Amino acid sequence: MSAPTTTERMTRLLSLVPYLTARPEGVPLAEVARDFGVPERQLRRDMELLWMCGLPGYGPGDLIDLAFEGDRVRVTFTAGMVRPLRLTTDEAVALVVALRTLLELPGLAEREAVSRALAKVSAAAGHAGERVTPVALSVDAQEQALAVVREGLERKRALHLHYYVPTRDERTDRTVDPLRLLLVDGRWYLEAWSREVGGVRLFRLDRIDDVEVLDEPSAPPPGVPLRDVDAGLYQPEPGSPVVRLRLARTARWVAEYYPVEDVREVDDPPGGLAVALRTADLAWARRLVASLGGAATVDEPAELAAAVAADARATLTRYPAGGQLPSTSGD
Amino acid sequence: MAAKRAERLVNLVIALLGTRQYVTAARIRATVPGYEPDDGTARADEAFKRMFERDKAELREMGVPLETGRTSVFDTEDGYRIARADYELPEITLTGEEAAAVGLALRLWESAQLAGAAQSALVKLKAAGVDVDTTRAIPLRPRLDSDEPAFEPCYAAARDRRELTFDYRRPDEDAPTRRRVQPWGVVAWHGRWYLGGLDLDRRAPRVFRLSRVVGTPKAVGPAGAFEPPEDVDLAAMVAGQSRGEEQLVVVRARPGAAVGLRRHAVPLGPAEDGDDRLELRTTEPMRLAAQLAAYGPDVVVEAPAAVRAAVVERLRRLAAMAPEGAA
Numbered sequence: 001m002s003a004p005t006t007t008e009r010m011t012r013l014l015s016l017v018p019y020l021t022a023r024p025e026g027v028p029l030a031e032v033a034r035d036f037g038v039p040e041r042q043l044r045r046d047m048e049l050l051w052m053c054g055l056p057g058y059g060p061g062d063l064i065d066l067a068f069e070g071d072r073v074r075v076t077f078t079a080g081m082v083r084p085l086r087l088t089t090d091e092a093v094a095l096v097v098a099l100r101t102l103l104e105l106p107g108l109a110e111r112e113a114v115s116r117a118l119a120k121v122s123a124a125a126g127h128a129g130e131r132v133t134p135v136a137l138s139v140d141a142q143e144q145a146l147a148v149v150r151e152g153l154e155r156k157r158a159l160h161l162h163y164y165v166p167t168r169d170e171r172t173d174r175t176v177d178p179l180r181l182l183l184v185d186g187r188w189y190l191e192a193w194s195r196e197v198g199g200v201r202l203f204r205l206d207r208i209d210d211v212e213v214l215d216e217p218s219a220p221p222p223g224v225p226l227r228d229v230d231a232g233l234y235q236p237e238p239g240s241p242v243v244r245l246r247l248a249r250t251a252r253w254v255a256e257y258y259p260v261e262d263v264r265e266v267d268d269p270p271g272g273l274a275v276a277l278r279t280a281d282l283a284w285a286r287r288l289v290a291s292l293g294g295a296a297t298v299d300e301p302a303e304l305a306a307a308v309a310a311d312a313r314a315t316l317t318r319y320p321a322g323g324q325l326p327s328t329s330g331d
Numbered sequence: 332m333a334a335k336r337a338e339r340l341v342n343l344v345i346a347l348l349g350t351r352q353y354v355t356a357a358r359i360r361a362t363v364p365g366y367e368p369d370d371g372t373a374r375a376d377e378a379f380k381r382m383f384e385r386d387k388a389e390l391r392e393m394g395v396p397l398e399t400g401r402t403s404v405f406d407t408e409d410g411y412r413i414a415r416a417d418y419e420l421p422e423i424t425l426t427g428e429e430a431a432a433v434g435l436a437l438r439l440w441e442s443a444q445l446a447g448a449a450q451s452a453l454v455k456l457k458a459a460g461v462d463v464d465t466t467r468a469i470p471l472r473p474r475l476d477s478d479e480p481a482f483e484p485c486y487a488a489a490r491d492r493r494e495l496t497f498d499y500r501r502p503d504e505d506a507p508t509r510r511r512v513q514p515w516g517v518v519a520w521h522g523r524w525y526l527g528g529l530d531l532d533r534r535a536p537r538v539f540r541l542s543r544v545v546g547t548p549k550a551v552g553p554a555g556a557f558e559p560p561e562d563v564d565l566a567a568m569v570a571g572q573s574r575g576e577e578q579l580v581v582v583r584a585r586p587g588a589a590v591g592l593r594r595h596a597v598p599l600g601p602a603e604d605g606d607d608r609l610e611l612r613t614t615e616p617m618r619l620a621a622q623l624a625a626y627g628p629d630v631v632v633e634a635p636a637a638v639r640a641a642v643v644e645r646l647r648r649l650a651a652m653a654p655e656g657a658a
Contacts, residue, residue: 018458035457090490120424316646
């Protein structure tokens with residue numbers, strides 16, 4: 001994992017001749033560039049460099065020779081570079097860990113192919129593959145809904161969901177046109193066009209209580225934009241109201257879990273943190289503050305603090321002071 | 332990298348692959364183009380030596396198996412060669428399905444820590460004649476947390492089995508503390524990276540979240556300093572770090588309310604006031620208490636007393652957040 005430019009280019013230079021050797025009929029230049037993940041311009045520079053390389057003597061019969069026919073390139077003299085370099089430990093780790101992770105995914109139709117690929121890659125990695133323990137990826141493997149959702153995607157059918165919405169604490173019925181499955185931060189999501197809402201929504205698979213493949217075809221409106229996953233799954237809408245909290249030491253983890261702004265260390269409470277969250281969903285904020293049980297106080301808005309406190313007072317009246325709840329017959 | 336240096340390195344690899352004899356540095360200097368020629372001056376010798384040392388280090392870093400030795404007992408100095416069998420990737424043939432699996436698997440690293448290694452592994456497989464299709468339209472998009480500066484030093488130390496020291500700050504602590512660890516490995520669990528290993532001061536296995544590491548972890552001492560336990564399961568270490576014994580908690584919920592609790596509860600039938608009695612199981616009773624308090628008046632804890640007391644305590648603190656009648 002040293003500086004990418006040096007190692008990347010050397011790996012490419014040492015791989016190009018073997019790559020062409022394995023494809024004696026020649027390959028269109030554009031395809032080579034795509035396979036190596038570089039622009040054609042860079043590829044031409046690499047080939048010009050390889051032309052200058054060869055066996056000691058470096059005469060016309062010693063140098064690597066490439067032949068161009070139309071847009072295709074093939075190798076006519078390899079100078080003995082016929083196979084790529086072995087996998088490094090890092091490369092073996094990247095391959096083996098990724099394949100093992102794939103193998104753990106439930107409802108994967110290609111399971112057998114993955115496990116055969118894993119065996120072959122491990123064998124080819126040799127020594128480098130012996131030290132793959134330093135990295136592991138863990139994914140939720142308990143998703144019953146995954147197989148059904150995949151079926152809907154593959155057969156291009158609409159889905160009917162019973163979906164649990166925690167912020168409103170209710171189970172909802174949805175008919176959706178599935179777009180794709182996402183595996184983000186170890187959790188599965190279905191991105192789908194929600195017919196009831198008339199928009200694209202994310203559904204966490206562990207909140208789907210029941211799912212059914214419908215007979216009718218999936219028909220999302222053409223060209224609906226998919227979410228940019230790398231920007232984070234939930235982006236606070238810029239116009240959303242601000243909730244300002246003060247987190248005591250035991251609640252500082254909130255700043256690690258949720259997208260927060262304006263983070264400041266404060267002395268009240270000692271070792272505390274002031275943060276701002278943007279959310280249009282005050283029910284969610286209310287649940288968050290209540291679940292923190294006093295370890296977070298609300299600076300803003302005042303009605304949030306009032307609502308949480310009123311809820312708590314109403315709940316307390318249900319607990320007889322110091323006493324047991326009346327026991328139920330048949331205990 | 333300068334084209335001159337790349338050209339020299341490729342020529343060096345070809346020259347050393349093409350010989351069974353060990354080739355001395357002097358001979359390499361005389362034959363492989365691009366090295367400072369021998370003009371009899373100490374300055375030129377010095378320049379060549381530096382250049383050659385750098386090139387050897389670069390090739391070894393890339394995983395080129397550069398051997399040193401002497402071809403015969405009459406040789407007066409060590410030479411270099413690359414054994415073809417150690418250099419070349421062994422034969423590997425993948426079916427279309429298997430190659431597609433590799434392509435899909437490698438997308439796990441897209442924009443994540445080992446993206447570079449995944450890309451070069453892919454290049455090598457293609458150079459071995461495997462046609463890996465990474466564009467296959469499968470509606471699945473995996474992603475890992477991509478920005479974690481502590482990943483590389485922690486991963487490298489675990490790979491090389493070197494001890495690691497770093498400053499670590501838990502969110503409920505004011506100041507970071509110095510930790511000394513034998514790193515067993517890093518694991519992405521629910522999208523967050525953790526380091527698992529033996530904490531040398533606490534003499535026990537510990538799990539550290541990489542985002543709580545302050546500054547850059549430093550590897551100390553030699554490589555191969557320890558062996559991780561066989562069958563170490565990093566994901567299980569992270570998952571089990573807060574596991575206690577399973578406890579039963581009985582709550583009463585208003586009919587139709589507390590839908591979320593009911594998803595994981597065993598119904599015990601109605602209480603005399605018409606509420607539903609629900610049995611919940613948890614290994615983390617205090618976490619459950621936090622959730623229960625957040626349901627408000629829809630949920631009351633019946634047993635055990637410790638969980639009920641924890642909920643009441645929380646409710647009292649919440650009730651004190653605003654005076655009655657405030658808005």
